[in-house]
Amino acid sequence: MNQTSRIHGRHRGNGNAQGIQRWGSLIGGSALAIYGLTRRSPVGLALATLGGVVAISGAKANALEEPATQSSVLINGSPEEAYRFWHDFEHFPLFMNHLESVTVTGQGRSRWVAVGPLGTKFRWDAEIVNEQTNQSIAWRSLPGSEIEVDGYVQFEPAPGNRGTLISARIRYRPPAGALGHAVAKMLGKDPNFLMRQDLRRLKALMEAGEIPTTDGQTHGPRSVTAAAARFVDPDRPFKGDVEVAEVFSQLRRVS
Amino acid sequence: MKAVCWMGVDKISVETVPDPKILNPRDAIVRITSTCICGSDLHLYNGFVPTMEQGDILGHEFMGEVVEVGPGINRDKLKVGDRVVVPFTIACGNCFFCKSQLWSCCDNSNPNYWIAEEIMGYSPSGLFGYTHMLGGYSGGQAQYARVPFADVGPLKIPAGIPDEKVVFLSDIFPTGYMAAENCDIEPGDTVAIWGCGPVGQFAIRSCFMLGAERVIAIDRIPERLQMAKEGGAETINFDEVDDLIQLLKDMTGNIGPDSCMDAVGMEAFGHGIGYMMDRTKQMLRIETDRPIALREAIQACRKGGTVSVPGVYGGFIDKVPMGAFMNKGLAMKTGQTHMMRYMKPLLDRVERGDIDPSFVATHRPPIDLAPEMYKMFRDKQDQCIKVVMDPWANGARAAA
Ligand SMILES: NC(=O)c1ccc[n+]([C@@H]2O[C@H](COP(=O)([O-])OP(=O)(O)OC[C@H]3O[C@@H](n4cnc5c(N)ncnc54)[C@H](O)[C@@H]3O)[C@@H](O)[C@H]2O)c1
Ligand SMILES: [Zn+2]
Ligand SMILES: [Zn+2]
Numbered sequence: 173m174n175q176t177s178r179i180h181g182r183h184r185g186n187g188n189a190q191g192i193q194r195w196g197s198l199i200g201g202s203a204l205a206i207y208g209l210t211r212r213s214p215v216g217l218a219l220a221t222l223g224g225v226v227a228i229s230g231a232k233a234n235a236l237e238e239p240a241t242q243s244s245v246l247i248n249g250s251p252e253e254a255y256r257f258w259h260d261f262e263h264f265p266l267f268m269n270h271l272e273s274v275t276v277t278g279q280g281r282s283r284w285v286a287v288g289p290l291g292t293k294f295r296w297d298a299e300i301v302n303e304q305t306n307q308s309i310a311w312r313s314l315p316g317s318e319i320e321v322d323g324y325v326q327f328e329p330a331p332g333n334r335g336t337l338i339s340a341r342i343r344y345r346p347p348a349g350a351l352g353h354a355v356a357k358m359l360g361k362d363p364n365f366l367m368r369q370d371l372r373r374l375k376a377l378m379e380a381g382e383i384p385t386t387d388g389q390t391h392g393p394r395s396v397t398a399a400a401a402r403f404v405d406p407d408r409p410f411k412g413d414v415e416v417a418e419v420f421s422q423l424r425r426v427s
Numbered sequence: 428m429k430a431v432c433w434m435g436v437d438k439i440s441v442e443t444v445p446d447p448k449i450l451n452p453r454d455a456i457v458r459i460t461s462t463c464i465c466g467s468d469l470h471l472y473n474g475f476v477p478t479m480e481q482g483d484i485l486g487h488e489f490m491g492e493v494v495e496v497g498p499g500i501n502r503d504k505l506k507v508g509d510r511v512v513v514p515f516t517i518a519c520g521n522c523f524f525c526k527s528q529l530w531s532c533c534d535n536s537n538p539n540y541w542i543a544e545e546i547m548g549y550s551p552s553g554l555f556g557y558t559h560m561l562g563g564y565s566g567g568q569a570q571y572a573r574v575p576f577a578d579v580g581p582l583k584i585p586a587g588i589p590d591e592k593v594v595f596l597s598d599i600f601p602t603g604y605m606a607a608e609n610c611d612i613e614p615g616d617t618v619a620i621w622g623c624g625p626v627g628q629f630a631i632r633s634c635f636m637l638g639a640e641r642v643i644a645i646d647r648i649p650e651r652l653q654m655a656k657e658g659g660a661e662t663i664n665f666d667e668v669d670d671l672i673q674l675l676k677d678m679t680g681n682i683g684p685d686s687c688m689d690a691v692g693m694e695a696f697g698h699g700i701g702y703m704m705d706r707t708k709q710m711l712r713i714e715t716d717r718p719i720a721l722r723e724a725i726q727a728c729r730k731g732g733t734v735s736v737p738g739v740y741g742g743f744i745d746k747v748p749m750g751a752f753m754n755k756g757l758a759m760k761t762g763q764t765h766m767m768r769y770m771k772p773l774l775d776r777v778e779r780g781d782i783d784p785s786f787v788a789t790h791r792p793p794i795d796l797a798p799e800m801y802k803m804f805r806d807k808q809d810q811c812i813k814v815v816m817d818p819w820a821n822g823a824r825a826a827a
């Protein structure tokens with residue numbers, strides 16, 4: 173789940189920060205075996221939440237219409253399997269990196285803990301407000317929560333028997349709008365990107381039983397600049413000698 | 428362990444690094460017995476593919492013995508002690524693309540998929556030792572490697588067949604074969620192949636296996652042309668001809684080859700002002716790739732024919748003769764090789780004795796000589812065509 177914590181520069185996250193280890197889970201039929209989860213770096217968490225939660229708050233600070241993050245993903249599996257996996261909110265931290273934990277407290281209610289800037293924890297309680305078995309789930313934070321959240325996910329059979337199309341929409345109303353705005357502007361994270369990352373992790377988990385990673389793999393000596401860049405922002409992927417941006421500017425110049 | 432590291436453009440060194448460990452349930456660790464240098468590695472060596480980082484371990488053509496497997500691996504599929512060839516593409520085995528046999532397009536094996544998406548719209552699979560944009564996985568020019576989704580990729584090899592005969596199943600034999608398949612060969616066809624490197628060599632032989640009557644192989648390195656000839660091809664040294672397209676016309680009754688293959692990729696050599704412009708643009712990074720062979724292949728191909736492109740491109744190219752491509756009604760097929768589709772059938776061919784892939788290997792040095800070998804292979808010195816390194820041989824500076 174550390175994977176999500178990679179957020180960097182203008183709107184992207186990544187998958188190879190250092191020093192974080194995560195085991196995926198294996199899903200066999202209905203049994204979910206989690207091999208163990210270790211926590212990501214505090215900075216990563218902070219950034220993840222900044223991106224995932226506060227950025228939205230910032231955007232919202234001067235907009236009446238609350239923007240929702242939304243995206244979809246195609247999963248090779250039945251709507252039943254997808255629904256079953258999603259319905260247990262305790263699975264969420266496996267693929268949503270800004271979440272530290274979700275505890276189901278019964279009667280459709282659950283307690284959520286996300287980690288924000290500088291390790292600040294945000295907690296809220298949520299309840300399922302509507303669900304159609306194997307089709308959709310809607311949930312909402314209870315009144316009085318630190319963060320107001322409402323979420324909706326839908327499971328449809330994909331065309332051509334290709335599995336299930338999962339479409340999700342999550343809306344956050346964060347605690348401190350103005351502050352959130354400033355921070356979001358500074359970091360420039362894109363919540364839609366983060367949601368796509370979350371859904372991609374979910375897809376990998378459901379299809380492959382694990383989330384691909386290179387965190388903690390062996391490698392040769394890194395350069396001092398790379399080490400410095402990593403120290404400053406462990407979640408910012410280091411793109412080596414030639415920046416992708418260069419390729420883009422090439423594209424522009426060429427065309 | 429010892430590992431060949433990319434330390435910057437033109438800088439390769441053999442470093443001592445920690446041994447790899449299992450990171451995911453479906454990982455395995457392989458103790459490598461043979462590992463090759465590929466034409467694709469030269470694109471990294473020369474700095475033409477973005478997102479390499481100092482300290483990255485290179486190498487994607489390797490085989491060895493399984494020494495550890497993760498808890499997610501079914502022991503019927505893979506166990507400690509198995510001797511395996513590892514394909515260079517990493518695939519989960521259960522996404523839409525894997526299920527469609529488009530293994531090199533797997534959706535779940537590239538943790539950095541989003542970098543590739545910025546450039547290509549969607550991301551191909553992760554690859555070993557081949558840039559962060561394609562996964563950032565440490566590669567196999569080392570004594571050990573971590574192999575993700577090890578219950579899907581690695582092909583078990585029976586004892587008794589020497590490494591040299593099977594190690595090229597890790598990439599270039601299937602790559603040459605898929606490139607030939609992508610030519611849509613009908614019995615009696617003529618195929619023209621640009622590039623007589625290892626990929627071109629296997630492509631030549633595969634074209635004949637698939638029923639081609641004539642193969643015309645194009646390069647400028649004498650020993651490579653010689654090897655192509657030994658494989659049954661007619662050869663053209665493009666350094667010695669003024670008008671390659673006209674020559675191909677003359678050789679084919681003005682019809683043109685039925686299929687044309689670019690087995691050169693983004694660092695093609697050429698002549699004249701066009702080549703100089705491409706080189707300059709590539710150096711200035713206005714154009715990432717030099718598509719000389721590709722342009723010629725499109726231009727030379729007969730009407731209604733097929734252009735097959737195993738040669739690797741990383742970014743953007745200029746002046747593709749789209750008019751020729753469209754008006755002649757051509758088709759183009761390309762891709763990183765869908766390895767798992769070809770490995771087993773080609774192993775069967777090796778076992779049957781249809782082909783002995785070891786013909787292409789010219790150098791078998793210890794891994795310690797990797798820096799010299801990269802240079803030699805790139806500069807085509809010492810008649811070098813394919814380097815297979817031994818990670819355990821007692822290295823020093825012994826002769827290759
Ligand atoms: N699609 C895949 O999955 C895949 C797999 C492996 C390699 N490749 C790619 O295939 C290409 C060839 O690989 P290789 O290992 O044989 O490399 P190589 O560098 O050994 O061979 C390339 C050959 O092309 C020749 N050449 C250069 N310019 C030419 C021109 N204008 N016309 C004709 N020939 C020309 C060179 O002299 C050389 O012999 C590379 O681009 C490599 O990255 C692709
Ligand atoms: Zn290769
Ligand atoms: Zn897959």
